[in-house]
Amino acid sequence: MSATVSTFEMPRTISSQRRTKDRLFSIALWASVVIALVPLLLIVYRVVRLGVAAISVNLFAHTALPASLPGGGLKQAFLGTAMIVGLAIAFSVPLGVLTGIFLAEYGSGRIAAVVRFTAEILLSIPSIVAGAFIWALVVVALGNFSALAAGIALTVLMWPIMARATEEVLRLVPTELREGGLALGYPRWRVIMRIVLPTAGAGVFTAIMLAVARGLGETAPVLLTALGNDFVSTNPLKPTDAVPLRVYNYAQSAYPAWRALAWGGALMLLVGVLVLSVTARMLSIRQQRRMR
Amino acid sequence: MATIGVPPHADAPAAPLTRRRRFGDPAFRWTTLVVSVGLVVMLALLLWVLADGGWRAIREFGLHFVIGRDWNPVAGRETYGALPFIFGTAVTSLIAMVLAMPIGVGVALFLNESGAGWIKNPLAVLVDLLAAIPSVVYGLWGLFVLVPLFDHTVEPWLSASVGKVPVLGGLFRYQGPGGDMFTAGVILAIMILPIVTAVTREVVSVVSTETREAAMALGATRYETIRLGVLPTARPGIVGAGMLGLGRALGETIAVALVIGNSTNISASLFKSGYTIPAVIANEFREATSAGVHRSALLFLALLLVLIALGMASVSRLLVRRTARLMGDDVAAQEEAASSTLGLA
Numbered sequence: 198m199s200a201t202v203s204t205f206e207m208p209r210t211i212s213s214q215r216r217t218k219d220r221l222f223s224i225a226l227w228a229s230v231v232i233a234l235v236p237l238l239l240i241v242y243r244v245v246r247l248g249v250a251a252i253s254v255n256l257f258a259h260t261a262l263p264a265s266l267p268g269g270g271l272k273q274a275f276l277g278t279a280m281i282v283g284l285a286i287a288f289s290v291p292l293g294v295l296t297g298i299f300l301a302e303y304g305s306g307r308i309a310a311v312v313r314f315t316a317e318i319l320l321s322i323p324s325i326v327a328g329a330f331i332w333a334l335v336v337v338a339l340g341n342f343s344a345l346a347a348g349i350a351l352t353v354l355m356w357p358i359m360a361r362a363t364e365e366v367l368r369l370v371p372t373e374l375r376e377g378g379l380a381l382g383y384p385r386w387r388v389i390m391r392i393v394l395p396t397a398g399a400g401v402f403t404a405i406m407l408a409v410a411r412g413l414g415e416t417a418p419v420l421l422t423a424l425g426n427d428f429v430s431t432n433p434l435k436p437t438d439a440v441p442l443r444v445y446n447y448a449q450s451a452y453p454a455w456r457a458l459a460w461g462g463a464l465m466l467l468v469g470v471l472v473l474s475v476t477a478r479m480l481s482i483r484q485q486r487r488m489r
Numbered sequence: 490m491a492t493i494g495v496p497p498h499a500d501a502p503a504a505p506l507t508r509r510r511r512f513g514d515p516a517f518r519w520t521t522l523v524v525s526v527g528l529v530v531m532l533a534l535l536l537w538v539l540a541d542g543g544w545r546a547i548r549e550f551g552l553h554f555v556i557g558r559d560w561n562p563v564a565g566r567e568t569y570g571a572l573p574f575i576f577g578t579a580v581t582s583l584i585a586m587v588l589a590m591p592i593g594v595g596v597a598l599f600l601n602e603s604g605a606g607w608i609k610n611p612l613a614v615l616v617d618l619l620a621a622i623p624s625v626v627y628g629l630w631g632l633f634v635l636v637p638l639f640d641h642t643v644e645p646w647l648s649a650s651v652g653k654v655p656v657l658g659g660l661f662r663y664q665g666p667g668g669d670m671f672t673a674g675v676i677l678a679i680m681i682l683p684i685v686t687a688v689t690r691e692v693v694s695v696v697s698t699e700t701r702e703a704a705m706a707l708g709a710t711r712y713e714t715i716r717l718g719v720l721p722t723a724r725p726g727i728v729g730a731g732m733l734g735l736g737r738a739l740g741e742t743i744a745v746a747l748v749i750g751n752s753t754n755i756s757a758s759l760f761k762s763g764y765t766i767p768a769v770i771a772n773e774f775r776e777a778t779s780a781g782v783h784r785s786a787l788l789f790l791a792l793l794l795v796l797i798a799l800g801m802a803s804v805s806r807l808l809v810r811r812t813a814r815l816m817g818d819d820v821a822a823q824e825e826a827a828s829s830t831l832g833l834a
Contacts, residue, residue: 215710222712226603229595230612233686236679237619240630292524299521312525314806315532321733321802322535322795323740325767329774329791330535333542353535356528386517414623417742417767421774441625445743448629456633463626474621478614 241467248464251457261427261443264452271462273429277344277438278413281423284348284433285355285412290405292352293359294394297404300360301367302389313364319357327353328421335422342424344437350418355408362407366400367393369485400484403477410473414466416441440466535795543789546782554789560753562773562783569786571793573753577670577763581745582738584674584759585681590731592678593685600686601693602715613690620683628747631676632668636748639675640666644760662758668750671759676744681734688733688805692726692812693719722812729808736801740794742767766790 211219259270300313331350336342370393378388394401416439424436425446440462447459547554550569557570596616600609648663696719704718720727750762751772770787777783 211708211710215713219710219712222715223603226595226599229592230599232592233596233616233619233682234612237615237622239634240622240626243630243634244626292527295521295524296528299525303518303521308522308526312528314803315529317806318799318802319528319532321736321740321798321805323742323767323798325740325742325770326535326539326791326795326798329770329788330538332774333538333788334534353531356531360525360528385514387513389517410621414625416623416625417771420743420771424775441623441743444625444629445747448625448632448747459629463629466623467626470621470623471618474618475614478617 244460244463244467247457247460248467251461252464256458256461260429261438264450264455267454269454269458271440271443271458271465273426274438274440274443274462275465276429276431277423277426278440280344280431280433280437281347281351281419281439282409282412284345285351286405286409288348288352289355289359289408289412292356293404293408294363294401296356296360297363297367297401298389298394300364302385302393304364312360316357316360319353320361322354323417324354324415325417325421327351328418331418332421339434341434342422342436344423344430344433344435347419347423347437347439348433350422351412351415354415354418355412358408358411359404362404363397363401366397366404366481366484369400370396397484399480403481403484406473406477406480410470410477413473414441414470416445420445536792539788539792539795543785543792545785546789549782550786554786558753558755560769562777562781562786564781567781567783569782571766571786571790573755574764574766574769574790576755577749578739578765578767580670580759580763581673581677581749581765582735584671585677585738586731586735588675588678589682589685589734593682593730593734594689594727596682596686597689597693598715598719601690602719603711616683616686619679620687624680624741624744625747627676627680628744631672631744631748635676636668636672639669639672644669644671648760659757660759662760664756664758664760664762667762668748669760670749670763673745673749673763673765674759676748677738677741680741680744681737684737685730685734688730688809689723689727692723692730692809695726695813696722724812725808726812729805729812732801732805732808736798736805739801740767740798742771746771766794770794 253270255268255270257270257272257275259268260273261271262269296312296316300309300316303309304313327350331346331353335346335349339346374392374396375388378392379385383391419439419442423439423442425442426436426438430437444459444462444466447455447462450456450459546569550557554569554571555575556572557568558572559568559570560573561568596612600613600616644661644663647661652658652661652663700718700722701714704714709717745765746768749765749768751764751768752762753764754761756763770791773783774787777787
């Protein structure tokens with residue numbers, strides 16, 4: 198439809214007042230785009246500049262130290278984030294993909310409508326609420342803060358993302374493929390598992406990446422469930438550190454060394470999240486082209 | 490599957506009509522159904538757990554909880570009035586809306602309606618990337634870049650210009666350095682811009698080409714086409730986009746906690762430090778002991794927050810869907826028609 202608009206040329210008989218209004222409107226639209234992009238550029242610039250300055254071997258090789266000692270790092274936070282996000286992936290991928298399959302393949306009844314609506318509004322749930330919920334449910338039950346609780350809290354956020362994204366990519370798979378499979382005598386579940394899912398494979402992978410990108414940078418739920426830890430913890434049932442959590446704590450500190458570490462951690466988060474989102478987007482564009 | 494009676498081809502990998510086959514389909518279907526219903530159960534459980542945890546605070550403080558201005562978790566002198574947090578949340582979210590709505594709608598119209606050709610896709614990706622930046626990174630940047638910038642430049646300037654206007658000027662009275670509600674509102678505006686843009690694009694794109702062509706055939710300029718042809722139809726959906734953005738702004742925690750100053754003021758000036766519901770949960774939750782009412786009060790705030798956010802999201806979805814339906818472009822109906830041809834319904 199935009200093609201129609203763009204080929205439209207203004208006749209010469211339009212009054213100057215209307216012409217001016219039209220031009221002002223165009224300028225306003227351009228201005229809003231510029232205003233929208235300025236913060237993005239400023240943030241990326243600042244984080245890259247200060248983050249790169251903070252990168253050293255220590256950042257990855259050393260654990261947290263008191264601010265008076267030089268050479269502290271975020272090793273425990275990187276490992277903690279890996280464990281928390283790993284757990285969240287392990288929980289949310291099967292749950293999200295199965296929900297997506299239900300919505301896309303069996304999703305025309307009333308139950309599916311309720312599930313779809315729930316998934317949609319769950320996308321808007323404040324992340325701190327997921328933290329408070331899992332604190333009350335898991336941390337209280339287990340008796341202490343843990344990576345497991347943080348993984349579950351992120352699952353609350355990632356499950357609906359996975360479900361909706363998976364549903365969308367499965368719907369892109371041409372109906373003919375399903376009919377072909379059914380005509381060959383495949384049972385429906387094998388059509389889904391052996392034909393539909395592999396065809397949408399890249400798309401499902403995209404959905405996973407988008408969900409991980411969200412989970413990776415989340416601070417609030419991790420704050421209420423993992424607590425943080427100055428040392429490397431490999432026990433998922435014990436308090437664990439996470440990069441966003443460390444960035445949040447160090448940002449509020451008065452020590453330049455800790456603030457530098459905060460920028461270093463922020464850069465790693467930004468790189469991780471942007472790489473995941475950009476790759477996901479490129480994959481999904483390619484996937485959509487292939488389906489057409 | 491009873492409709493398919495043709496036996497599979499000999500070298501097809503499909504299993505013959507064995508017991509496994511007869512049970513495989515229902516079992517698979519039920520698995521996906523149970524998992525999906527689990528999502529709904531999770532939401533119900535979330536609401537129940539928060540209501541259960543927050544019950545004690547409400548029983549003890551009742552209405553004072555939402556209208557009281559004093560928040561004191563010190564044991565023995567405990568009193569919980571959450572009005573400063575409710576006030577701060579409302580003010581910062583409103584600032585965010587006022588700033589993000591025109592810009593977000595502008596970006597959406599630029600991307601969907603103007604003939605900017607090749608630049609559109611890269612721009613759309615860049616705007617979406619704003620949504621991917623973690624909130625703690627926004628917070629860090631806000632704390633070390635935006636707060637000083639606003640303290641030294643923006644706020645004194647606004648205070649000296651708009652601050653002179655009677656009545657309205659009270660909002661812009663300079664309050665000295667430090668984080669404040671205005672800075673928090675600006676950060677929130679940046680953060681909700683992508684969602685406002687995305688949803689607005691979604692609703693603007695369902696306005697039919699015919700409507701646009703009709704306006705143009707009458708000799709309308711592009712501005713007139715958008716104002717008379719596109720915006721009236723898309724209006725409920727754009728309101729929906731705003732509500733979704735508002736819901737996000739209300740619940741945003743970390744970025745706001747870093748720049749708002751975290752003090753329980755209720756002040757007319759936007760340049761005064763404040764506090765929000767999510768920020769107080771983040772700051773006090775770990776220190777709160779389960780002995781007193783403190784944790785219960787925080788859980789009740791979480792319940793309040795999730796109810797408002799879910800309400801916003803539901804209304805928003807309904808409005809966006811109604812816009813789509815108005816245009817006779819009911820995606821859900823099409824999908825249903827498509828799947829029922831396969832006999833899946």
